[in-house]
Amino acid sequence: MKNIVLFITAVFISLVSIGQQAKWDSTYRPGNYEQRVANFRSYPDSKKDIIFLGNSITDYAEWNELLQLPEARNRGISGDITFGVLERLDEVTEGKPAKIFILIGINDIARNIPDSVILDNYKKIIQRIKVASKRTKIYFNTLIPVNNTFPDRAHFNKDEHIAAVNAGLKKLCDAEKITLIDLYPHYEGEDKKLDKSMTYDGLHLNTEGYKKWAFILQVYLKEKSN
Numbered sequence: 001m002k003n004i005v006l007f008i009t010a011v012f013i014s015l016v017s018i019g020q021q022a023k024w025d026s027t028y029r030p031g032n033y034e035q036r037v038a039n040f041r042s043y044p045d046s047k048k049d050i051i052f053l054g055n056s057i058t059d060y061a062e063w064n065e066l067l068q069l070p071e072a073r074n075r076g077i078s079g080d081i082t083f084g085v086l087e088r089l090d091e092v093t094e095g096k097p098a099k100i101f102i103l104i105g106i107n108d109i110a111r112n113i114p115d116s117v118i119l120d121n122y123k124k125i126i127q128r129i130k131v132a133s134k135r136t137k138i139y140f141n142t143l144i145p146v147n148n149t150f151p152d153r154a155h156f157n158k159d160e161h162i163a164a165v166n167a168g169l170k171k172l173c174d175a176e177k178i179t180l181i182d183l184y185p186h187y188e189g190e191d192k193k194l195d196k197s198m199t200y201d202g203l204h205l206n207t208e209g210y211k212k213w214a215f216i217l218q219v220y221l222k223e224k225s226n
Contacts, residue, residue: 037091145187
């Protein structure tokens with residue numbers, strides 16, 4: 001009887017472990033995803049375009065006004081994940097833009113997508129851009145910290161995943177010979193969390209946060225396109 005109980009317990013633990021490992025969904029798309037992508041596809045393309053690609057942290061900035069840059073194009077979708085970016089990447093590359101600045105992945109972490117899968121998707125994003133638009137300069141931003149002293153979010157208390165993804169991204173950018181923009185230390189406060197002066201909710205940037213990002217980007221915006 002004891003052996004049967006031990007066997008049942010072992011099976012239960014195994015099933016729970018498998019369930020936990022499988023608890024993520026690559027097919028998730030934000031509610032407005034299709035409409036946003038349709039809007040993007042309706043806009044004219046130019047080889048002078050400078051694309052800002054990502055999730056809400058990208059989406060919430062008016063890039064052409066923030067940077068005083070008429071060529072800036074916002075391709076952020078609030079809530080998007082790396083799988084969503086891959087699905088719509090052809091819309092970004094078909095115009096052969098001059099530059100693409102990418103920040104994506106924090107929603108993947110919040111939705112329990114494994115770090116290795118996020119990094120594999122980063123690699124796919126980079127390689128697809130290289131194939132589809134050879135002259136486009138690629139800039140990949142590291143994830144910024146979060147601050148769990150604000151009201152709770154699924155993105156909080158996963159700092160080790162942010163660190164692991166950023167470390168993997170640095171290695172990937174080096175291997176792929178593309179430019180890494182290490183945003184993380186610029187937003188880290190003395191408590192090792194997202195600086196409260198740069199955010200209004202512990203995840204998204206406020207006005208000061210975007211001003212800092214704009215300042216960091218200046219050197220890369222001045223680089224000549226290929």
